[in-house]
Amino acid sequence: MPSSNRAAVIDRSVFKRVGQAVAEGALQHDRDATLDWRSWQLMADxxxxxxxxxxxxxxxxxxxxECVECLDVVARECRDLGFLITVLGHIGSLRLLCGYGTAQQIQRWVPRLLKGEIAVTAMTESSGGSDLSRMQMSAVRQEGGYRLNGRKKHITNAPVATMGMLAGRIPDLGLKKDITLFFMDLKVPGVSVGAKESNLGIRTSPTADLELSNVVVDEGNIIGAPGAGLGILYEIISFERALYGVIAAGLIDGMTDTALARSLERQAFGRQIAAYQYIQGRLTEMKMSSLIxxxxxxxxxxxxxxxxxxxSILCSxxxxxxxxxxxxxxxxxxQIHGHGGYSDPAVSKYLRDAAGMKIAGGTNDIQRVNIFNQMLKGGVRP
Structure with a gap:
């Protein structure tokens, strides 16, 4: 990109401060099931x-x-998957607006996102989960726009967001071409946020249901064109899924540092436990998995x-x-920490959060389904 199109050289190293700030408060925010607003605002600033x-x-x-590289820096330091999941949802909204929004839509919402207001990308419903074809939220035409009704389930950032994308259907368009993306303010009549969920892990990323009852929107709230939402969704979903890899890598880096330090200080049968091949096996597996x-x-x-x-296969x-x-x-x-790790919230939190990554953004089983379907589309090779 020509330098004339850039406002400044991007210094990735400054985001190490964000990760360190998140790490300092991660356990308290995990206990309280709250977002670390101070670190969030620091990242925006x-x-x-x-x-x-x-x-x-x-x-x-x-x-x-470059944005992902800076996220990578945060992930290496922060030791908190929940904060990173909130970042991921926010990035998805930003990419949606910048990639598919009109000039008016970008001007309306992007400056607020840049300052630190949080957005959602709301797709999941109780009727279908990852199966977007079973989406029930509907937009009925009326004079001057549409009336939206429906409920979105388990939405990341819902308790703390002021705006976001909600996927719904416009029945008038016909079943095979009716999925439409609506970007809208959430602090409007008819939008209600359900109770904040008390989850096993990823507790620092607040989640809740979003319910819409006769919410009025107009053409200016539609991203892309009416009925063109599915293709846009697949691109945004693929982008977000890819980022889980770098998030995992950063967290594993932090765990590896902790595990290595423990293995060098812990003695068993007269030797550092790092001298045992089974410990070396775990440590080297952690390092290789981060690289992968x-x-x-x-x-x-x-x-x-x-x-x-x-x-799509690569992202899944x-x-x-x-x-x-x-x-x-x-x-x-x-395992390297033994019972001390089992009783240490700083260690056990990693395991609770990791269980959530297998569900967030489409379960691991769904990733296999997607990969298999893409293999079929590509043809069976001899």
Missing amino acids: LGMWKIPVSVEHGGLGGTWI CRNLTYVALEHLAEGDPET TAKYQGAEYLTKAAESLM
């Missing part, structure tokens, strides 16, 4: 959200890869940018392997 946004719209004119997850993310994003037909693989390796690393961390 340091310009995280400005990175991929054009200079014309108040950003730094960087790339999405991180590289999967960047390869997937490269293919996504190029429009490669196998992008990054999500799947990120969750699997994160869980294995958390188990190894606890």
